[in-house]
Amino acid sequence: MTKKYFSDPDLKDKLIIIGGGFAGLRVARFASQKGMYQTLMIDTKDYWEYTPGVPRAIIQPDREKFLVVPHSRNIKSENFLRGQVTEVHADYIIVDEEYQIQYNLLVIASGSRYPSVTGGNVKKRVKKTQPTTGQAGSMKDQFSDSTQRLNSIQLEAEKIKNSKHIVVIGGGAVGVELMGEICTKYPNKMLTIIHAHQLLLNNLSSPEECHKVVKKFFQTQNVNMRLGERVRNAKWENGKYLITTNAAIHNKIEADKVYFCAGYIPNSEFMRKNFDNVLNEKGFIKVDKNFQVEGQTNMYAIGDVISSSEDKTAYAAGEHAKSFISNLKYIKAGQLNKRKAYKPMPSPQPLMAISLGVTRGIFLFKGIIVSTKSMAIKMKSTFEASLCGDFNQDKAILKIDFNKKLRDEVKDSTGKEPASETEEDGNEESIKGVYSALSAMQQQAPEDDDIFH
Ligand SMILES: Cc1cc2nc3c(=O)[nH]c(=O)nc-3n(C[C@H](O)[C@H](O)[C@H](O)COP(=O)(O)OP(=O)(O)OC[C@H]3O[C@@H](n4cnc5c(N)ncnc54)[C@H](O)[C@@H]3O)c2cc1C
Numbered sequence: 052m053t054k055k056y057f058s059d060p061d062l063k064d065k066l067i068i069i070g071g072g073f074a075g076l077r078v079a080r081f082a083s084q085k086g087m088y089q090t091l092m093i094d095t096k097d098y099w100e101y102t103p104g105v106p107r108a109i110i111q112p113d114r115e116k117f118l119v120v121p122h123s124r125n126i127k128s129e130n131f132l133r134g135q136v137t138e139v140h141a142d143y144i145i146v147d148e149e150y151q152i153q154y155n156l157l158v159i160a161s162g163s164r165y166p167s168v169t170g171g172n173v174k175k176r177v178k179k180t181q182p183t184t185g186q187a188g189s190m191k192d193q194f195s196d197s198t199q200r201l202n203s204i205q206l207e208a209e210k211i212k213n214s215k216h217i218v219v220i221g222g223g224a225v226g227v228e229l230m231g232e233i234c235t236k237y238p239n240k241m242l243t244i245i246h247a248h249q250l251l252l253n254n255l256s257s258p259e260e261c262h263k264v265v266k267k268f269f270q271t272q273n274v275n276m277r278l279g280e281r282v283r284n285a286k287w288e289n290g291k292y293l294i295t296t297n298a299a300i301h302n303k304i305e306a307d308k309v310y311f312c313a314g315y316i317p318n319s320e321f322m323r324k325n326f327d328n329v330l331n332e333k334g335f336i337k338v339d340k341n342f343q344v345e346g347q348t349n350m351y352a353i354g355d356v357i358s359s360s361e362d363k364t365a366y367a368a369g370e371h372a373k374s375f376i377s378n379l380k381y382i383k384a385g386q387l388n389k390r391k392a393y394k395p396m397p398s399p400q401p402l403m404a405i406s407l408g409v410t411r412g413i414f415l416f417k418g419i420i421v422s423t424k425s426m427a428i429k430m431k432s433t434f435e436a437s438l439c440g441d442f443n444q445d446k447a448i449l450k451i452d453f454n455k456k457l458r459d460e461v462k463d464s465t466g467k468e469p470a471s472e473t474e475e476d477g478n479e480e481s482i483k484g485v486y487s488a489l490s491a492m493q494q495q496a497p498e499d500d501d502i503f504h
Contacts, residue, residue, distance in 0.1 A: 064089070065153060066089065067092075067157050068092040070092075071131070074372045076092065080126055083127065093131075094133060096133070097123075101118040102190070109232065132146065134147045134150070136321045139326060155349060159351070160356065161317075162318055163317045163318060163356060190229075213307075217243075217306060217309075220245050222244055222253075224254075224405050228406050230274060234273070234408065235272065235409060242273070244269070246276070252265060252405070257420065261420070280296045281296060282295070316333075317334045317336070333358075340392040340393055342371060353371035359395060362400050402417075404427055404430040411424060412430075414430045
């Protein structure tokens with residue numbers, strides 16, 4: 052059962068990181084480069100994926116290759132193990148129910164997932180080599196390798212093309228973006244978005260204004276909006292999805308394709324056996340202001356998997372990682388009182404860029420809609436470029452001419468030349484505010500965190 056993964060098990064403290072997403076990969080890369088610990092990152096996938104780009108990739112699958120970065124490009128093979136952590140014990144973990152690996156310090160960064168029509172539970176012992184079935188193209192895929200992921204996104208694009216009725220469940224940022232992509236490309240399909248609240252994007256600042264923009268856009272694209280309606284049940288039956296909602300009448304919906312974009316589920320099942328007490332009622336891990344797991348001295352948790360007041364975003368996960376990294380030397384030295392507490396971001400996040408297909412979007416800054424047209428789209432692309440570039444060592448995506456790319460994508464998706472740049476609706480004062488906020492954000496990166504520069 053025991054397998055030695057660390058080259059020199061007795062020489063140095065051993066740091067294990069569970070999960071190689073926005074939070075975990077950042078910590079693993081930093082720790083393995085600094086050499087303070089013997090570092091091992093364990094991930095069920097062999098790649099990092101830029102999830103904010105997935106809704107568009109499902110429509111334009113050629114984009115996926117820019118979004119998927121094999122872990123081998125970011126960390127050395129000796130610092131990475133592909134596998135599923137199935138149990139956590141006080142000083143060791145179990146991987147694939149087979150291997151026992153010791154640690155001195157554990158960082159849990161296993162993220163979250165959306166439910167799936169087939170139940171939404173992570174199956175135990177999913178074989179590493181087993182291709183994903185049924186869930187191909189799922190919004191976050193936990194069990195594919197990078198080649199399978201590229202293929203599954205391609206397959207998903209085909210399925211969407213061949214579907215007559217597509218349903219998106221959830222009208223938050225991810226659901227709205229996904230439907231925005233689908234309805235832009237396929238305005239003549241039957242499309243439905245189901246949202247439990249009366250306002251789409253109800254979790255953003257200025258929800259009424261954002262809702263108005265999205266509603267108008269969806270109306271022009273013939274999207275059927277079922278607002279204030281909750282999904283009670285969804286199943287796959289006789290070659291169709293069957294959804295039942297709580298509506299008083301017409302509460303059964305048949306669809307060829309359904310996407311769940313609501314109800315994050317934490318990937319924390321491996322804590323149940325020995326650390327059930329550190330999980331909140333939904334399974335998120337309870338941590339203190341330094342990300343230390345409640346009541347545990349050698350365990351930290353960051354990213355989507357933690358219980359926190361913040362929005363679950365890639366940006367927040369990255370900020371958690373940066374904060375943890377800046378405290379790592381104190382944790383190593385046992386100088387816990389020197390750690391700098393993390394200051395949670397306000398919820399809703401002040402800076403948000405939501406795309407509505409390729410020509411429209413919402414760029415929101417401190418409750419003000421700065422732009423709904425090209426600037427919103429460019430902002431989304433800029434975030435994408437900076438985050439992908441950070442994790443992609445050849446920085447391929449940074450070399451892209453975004454103005455050209457935007458024009459090409461609009462043409463590709465709508466068959467028309469895009470509207471001219473003069474259509475911009477940006478408010479100059481707000482734009483200035485945005486740029487100064489962005490540069491302030493960049494300056495906040497901790498000194499120790501040299502991977503950002
Ligand atoms: C379609 C979509 C669009 C999104 N768009 C945006 C956006 O525009 N902006 C934004 O800020 N955020 C967006 N998000 C949210 C963002 O993706 C998450 O907040 C972010 O991924 C959280 O990072 P993380 O590192 O905590 O977890 P993840 O990125 O989920 O990484 C966790 C990793 O842990 C692995 N793992 C899980 N369980 C185990 C286990 N038992 N053993 C080993 N490995 C395990 C997973 O496979 C995964 O690789 C979007 C999410 C989705 C799904």
